Amino acid sequence: MPTSIITTDDLREFKMELLDKIKELLEKQSAGKIRKYLKSAEVMELLQVSPGTLQNLRINGTLPYTKVGGIIYYDSEEIHKVLTTNRARNDF
Template identity: 75%
Template structure:
């Protein structure tokens, strides 16, 4: 089996490539483009809600969804829009 020698230049190059990959992931995440569709379990984790609450939000039309086969998908942008549209602003009287 041939032996490979790893130099400090190789490690530096690897480090720079890894940092670029991490940076690209962070940029995608900050733009909200990391994942377009989310499954029910991801929505429950994201919103910290139970399966029953998620089902109620689907039934009453609060959360739009797509069902393909037996899997329910939610579009991340639509979930964000629902959250923004239902934001409550409380005024404090002085």
């Protein structure tokens, strides 16, 4: 298995790319380009969870949802609220 050497320049470039992506997401959010309601597939991708985990989050009431004609929608603000209230704090 070949190995790669990561230099400080590589890390600096990665940091700049990451900061650019975060800035882009924040600009989209402040401009209202992030949709208010998301479908299940979008939420699974966003949270990196399986369909079963998403279903469990619905069933146990962790993640509020709305069902319209067989399609389940999630409020993006509610998702953010759930993530914020369940944030683990590591106080050393």
